[in-house]
Amino acid sequence: MRQRTTFLHRNEDAIDPASLKVSGRTLSGPNIRAVREDRFTLGLDELPAELQELLRLSQELYIRWTSPMPYQAMGPWSSRLSPGLHVFYTPQADAKANVASDHEICLLLRRLGSVECSSPNKSFSRLPNDRFSHSTALEYYQPVYDLTNFVEYAVQYACAPSDAECKTCFDALKQASSLDFSYDTISHVVKVTALWGRQNQPLSVSAPASHRVEVGLLTPNEPPHLEQHEIGVTGLLTVLGEDSKPAPTMFTFPSRHKQASTGFSSTFLTPTGLHPTMQLHINSNKPPMEEDTYCALHALLTLPRTIFADKYQLEDTLFLASKNLTALRYISQPVDLEAPDYVMDIWGSSVLLELSTPVAESKEGFTAEIPLHLRYQSPQHGGESTFEVPYPAVFWACAAEEGTKFPSSPFDRINLGYDGLFGPRTLFWHLDPVAKSGSDQLVIGGKVPVLDLDKSRSINTVTSIVVVVGFAWVVYRLMMVYLRTGYGVAQPVKAAEKKQQ
Amino acid sequence: MANLLSTVFSSPSLVFTAAFLLRAILLYTDIDYLVFTDAARFTFSSPSSSSVSGFLPQGSPYDRETYRYTPLLAYLLWPTTPAAAASLPGPRVLWASWGKILFAGADLAAGWLLVAVLRRHRGLSGPRALQYVGAIWLLNPMVATISTRGSSEGLLGVLVAALLWAVLERRVVLAGFLLGLGVHFKIYPFIYAPAIVWWMDAERMGSRSKPINRSSNGLLGKLQRFVTPERVVLTLVSLSTFAALNLAMYALYGHDFLQHTFLHHVTRIDHRHNFSPYNVLLYLASAAKESGGFKIESVAFVPQLLLSVVLIPLVGAKKDLAATMLAQTFAFVTFNKVCTSQYFLWYMVFLPLYLPHSSLTRRPRLGLAALGLWVAAQAAWLQQGYELEFLGRSTFAPGLWWASLAFFLVNCWILGLIIGDLGSSSTIASASSSSSTPSSASNKRKN
Numbered sequence: 001m002r003q004r005t006t007f008l009h010r011n012e013d014a015i016d017p018a019s020l021k022v023s024g025r026t027l028s029g030p031n032i033r034a035v036r037e038d039r040f041t042l043g044l045d046e047l048p049a050e051l052q053e054l055l056r057l058s059q060e061l062y063i064r065w066t067s068p069m070p071y072q073a074m075g076p077w078s079s080r081l082s083p084g085l086h087v088f089y090t091p092q093a094d095a096k097a098n099v100a101s102d103h104e105i106c107l108l109l110r111r112l113g114s115v116e117c118s119s120p121n122k123s124f125s126r127l128p129n130d131r132f133s134h135s136t137a138l139e140y141y142q143p144v145y146d147l148t149n150f151v152e153y154a155v156q157y158a159c160a161p162s163d164a165e166c167k168t169c170f171d172a173l174k175q176a177s178s179l180d181f182s183y184d185t186i187s188h189v190v191k192v193t194a195l196w197g198r199q200n201q202p203l204s205v206s207a208p209a210s211h212r213v214e215v216g217l218l219t220p221n222e223p224p225h226l227e228q229h230e231i232g233v234t235g236l237l238t239v240l241g242e243d244s245k246p247a248p249t250m251f252t253f254p255s256r257h258k259q260a261s262t263g264f265s266s267t268f269l270t271p272t273g274l275h276p277t278m279q280l281h282i283n284s285n286k287p288p289m290e291e292d293t294y295c296a297l298h299a300l301l302t303l304p305r306t307i308f309a310d311k312y313q314l315e316d317t318l319f320l321a322s323k324n325l326t327a328l329r330y331i332s333q334p335v336d337l338e339a340p341d342y343v344m345d346i347w348g349s350s351v352l353l354e355l356s357t358p359v360a361e362s363k364e365g366f367t368a369e370i371p372l373h374l375r376y377q378s379p380q381h382g383g384e385s386t387f388e389v390p391y392p393a394v395f396w397a398c399a400a401e402e403g404t405k406f407p408s409s410p411f412d413r414i415n416l417g418y419d420g421l422f423g424p425r426t427l428f429w430h431l432d433p434v435a436k437s438g439s440d441q442l443v444i445g446g447k448v449p450v451l452d453l454d455k456s457r458s459i460n461t462v463t464s465i466v467v468v469v470g471f472a473w474v475v476y477r478l479m480m481v482y483l484r485t486g487y488g489v490a491q492p493v494k495a496a497e498k499k500q501q
Numbered sequence: 502m503a504n505l506l507s508t509v510f511s512s513p514s515l516v517f518t519a520a521f522l523l524r525a526i527l528l529y530t531d532i533d534y535l536v537f538t539d540a541a542r543f544t545f546s547s548p549s550s551s552s553v554s555g556f557l558p559q560g561s562p563y564d565r566e567t568y569r570y571t572p573l574l575a576y577l578l579w580p581t582t583p584a585a586a587a588s589l590p591g592p593r594v595l596w597a598s599w600g601k602i603l604f605a606g607a608d609l610a611a612g613w614l615l616v617a618v619l620r621r622h623r624g625l626s627g628p629r630a631l632q633y634v635g636a637i638w639l640l641n642p643m644v645a646t647i648s649t650r651g652s653s654e655g656l657l658g659v660l661v662a663a664l665l666w667a668v669l670e671r672r673v674v675l676a677g678f679l680l681g682l683g684v685h686f687k688i689y690p691f692i693y694a695p696a697i698v699w700w701m702d703a704e705r706m707g708s709r710s711k712p713i714n715r716s717s718n719g720l721l722g723k724l725q726r727f728v729t730p731e732r733v734v735l736t737l738v739s740l741s742t743f744a745a746l747n748l749a750m751y752a753l754y755g756h757d758f759l760q761h762t763f764l765h766h767v768t769r770i771d772h773r774h775n776f777s778p779y780n781v782l783l784y785l786a787s788a789a790k791e792s793g794g795f796k797i798e799s800v801a802f803v804p805q806l807l808l809s810v811v812l813i814p815l816v817g818a819k820k821d822l823a824a825t826m827l828a829q830t831f832a833f834v835t836f837n838k839v840c841t842s843q844y845f846l847w848y849m850v851f852l853p854l855y856l857p858h859s860s861l862t863r864r865p866r867l868g869l870a871a872l873g874l875w876v877a878a879q880a881a882w883l884q885q886g887y888e889l890e891f892l893g894r895s896t897f898a899p900g901l902w903w904a905s906l907a908f909f910l911v912n913c914w915i916l917g918l919i920i921g922d923l924g925s926s927s928t929i930a931s932a933s934s935s936s937s938t939p940s941s942a943s944n945k946r947k948n
Contacts, residue, residue, distance in 0.1 A: 378788035383895030449895035464797040470913035471804040477917040481924035
């Protein structure tokens with residue numbers, strides 16, 4: 001196992017390098033306002049047996065969890081995903097492995113707090129494999145909003161009962177902003193990355209004797225000739241146990257993801273009814289790059305199966321334009337437009353929409369509205385159920401210059417669900433999600449009217465009685481006609497008699 | 502005003518012009534129309550590139566989700582596809598509305614057939630026939646709206662009206678063809694088969710080819726008398742039309758065709774709110790994990806089919822075919838597990854034929870009460886539906902549920918009135934026998 005811990009801070013938050021102490025296998029210093037990333041690189045044999053088993057059956061597996069709490073991103077860690085648990089997965093091609101992994105992956109996801117996964121065949125959606133090779137085959141999402149279950153599982157596996165330090169280490173994950181797990185058969189190693197958004201935090205890292213730990217204390221740096229698709233940093237690197245003092249460093253690397261330095265918020269218009277409208281408020285209509293670069297603003301919605309978008313409704317260009325939308329660029333398949341929530345196995349759907357930005361001389365905010373539809377949910381006591389939708393990821397996708405290449409960088413994050421839908425030379429400029437006032441989480445939702453079980457006790461009986469009564473009445477009327485005139489032509493004589501009565 | 506109305510109704514060209522103008526507003530579009538036109542576009546585009554559409558049906562209409570109709574409908578809407586619109590003369594916008602024009606045209610054609618039936622077979626004068634058809638069908642805003650918004654029910658209207666017309670005109674082969682086509686199009690017209698077959702007895706059809714053996718009254722004799730050449734021809738033509746269309750569509754679209762056109766109606770859950778009395782019960786039952794006790798919804802087809810396929814045709818067909826077909830359709834829609842306002846068109850097409858001789862017009866207060874209750878129950882349901890759909894209030898129970906049960910009972914009561922009129926429909930029998938139909942002499946005789 002190897003560990004790389006990076007603190008990235010703004011220039012104004014810098015601390016005096018002299019205040020850093022390296023003693024033995026520990027680096028410590030004063031508290032620092034920074035983003036912290038811990039990356040662990042593990043061999044397969046260092047993992048729990050059930051995970052090893054699953055990875056043997058997998059070609060690629062990316063599990064990405066994002067916290068519902070807003071956080072400040074920085075530098076290479078600007079890429080965003082909707083809060084919750086995302087899984088991107090390609091099983092081994094051979095069919096036998098497929099059957100076995102069906103069982104394994106859902107078993108693993110249950111450790112993370114997901115309970116609804118039954119098997120990739122039923123619960124996962126298929127990603128398009130005709131565009132770019134770097135997409136996984138399957139996608140899954142579950143609204144898991146905290147890592148308590150995972151932390152318990154990890155502590156049980158990794159920490160000796162008496163090892164309090166180990167426990168504290170994992171407990172810190174409960175405050176993490178995101179946690180990534182990556183594996184592919186080519187590199188044959190597992191990378192686990194935890195990220196804490198920019199905040200004041202203790203600067204203290206210890207290396208256990210068993211593994212190598214490298215600590216970086218970096219700040220953004222813009223050397224001359226820095227390209228728009230590159231990020232430059234400068235600062236101090238220390239390998240614990242080897243270096244007696246931090247060594248200065250400065251380097252640049254390409255990054256597909258950058259910060260757009262503007263924000264957005266999301267809400268549902270009320271009343272939501274059965275057809276809620278998601279409103280996105282974008283703080284600025286200005287693209288992040290110069291005018292000669294092609295940029296388009298996109299929103300990637302992750303919709304749990306309770307709620308869905310109708311792709312046919314989103315084809316009408318006039319209708320789209322009236323909502324400040326340009327086009328539906330991608331929707332995962334299949335999306336059943338009719339089925340109720342409670343008969344479905346698939347997790348839900350993801351929707352990529354291109355937004356249209358109003359043309360204006362000055363920078364100004366605007367809103368876009370996305371029409372969505374709720375499924376019927378199972379009847380409840382009280383006649384009300386709820387739905388929750390994580391904030392979408394909103395970003396500008398810009399075409400990088402001809403010939404730009406993105407070789408793997410030390411901080412690269414690929415397979416986010418949407419990067420595979422764009423060309424290889426695309427730069428993503430991410431907008432910061434801002435929670436609506438009155439909420440501290442990046443999750444929005446509302447109420448869904450359902451059949452009230454308290455008022456449904458007599459439905460079966462009363463409906464049956466009413467149908468039988470109605471039927472009996474009609475049969476009685478038929479009987480009367482039959483008894484009077486038989487089944488043949490009504491005879492004039494009898495009709496005349498009736499008139500006399 | 503009354504004078505003006507009577508002038509309008511005395512002139513067929515005026516009524517049909519008014520009916521045409523009523524349908525000239527093609528502004529609003531129902532979701533159904535988008536489904537049809539999408540399906541047409543998918544049908545006429547090659548599978549490899551979805552954007553290029555051509556002149557041959559290379560694709561499948563079932564690539565459009567929720568397309569649950571025969572591919573024939575998508576073929577009919579070929580002019581709405583982009584490529585077709587580009588190659589056809591005239592403005593594109595007009596061709597995009599081709600389907601609506603077609604459905605509205607079908608409305609007018611159905612109206613024309615209804616007038617013909619009223620005049621030739623139900624003893625009404627031209628102006629009176631026009632009056633009924635005009636007021637109830639041609640100038641009915643509900644009928645016009647459904648067609649011009651792009652629902653295909655107008656096509657069913659003309660098919661069913663033509664079927665009745667062909668039967669009354671003794672055009673057996675044409676009737677068989679229309680019956681087969683109608684069932685292929687929308688399944689439900691199969692309920693008319695027993696009524697038409699029962700109506701087509703030897704006496705009425707003036708069958709001469711087969712000597713009637715009066716002496717044998719046993720089962721065999723009765724069976725021999727029942728199997729007339731006309732009945733055999735009708736059965737064979739309708740079955741072979743139905744089979745040929747289905748085989749052709751199966752050959753082209755395989756399982757998709759079977760699944761979406763027919764099987765879907767067997768397996769669907771029907772949980773979304775609609776007028777059916779079973780609706781809330783079906784929602785409750787579809788979400789229930791385990792089942793226990795008697796479930797009326799699983800035998801819903803029994804009262805429905807017993808009434809519309811067996812009892813009503815048996816008692817009514819020989820008395821008054823048009824009123825019987827109305828009662829059958831009314832029963833079928835009322836007792837169905839799904840019911841939306843488009844289904845009302847299925848029986849409305851028969852109303853102009855039934856009303857002139859009905860107790861509802863003989864006793865206007867009864868007629869108004871029936872109409873009032875029918876509208877009021879629907880209005881109550883729609884109000885509850887609005888609160889649910891747009892305001893998000895849980896009105897499933899008791900609001901929507903009670904409204905749907907009330908609507909059901911109103912419908913049963915009206916159905917009882919229509920059936921009651923079957924017993925006193927001698928006026929129609931005599932009226933039609935006095936008209937110049939080929940077999941008028943045999944009409945008075947009983948089977």
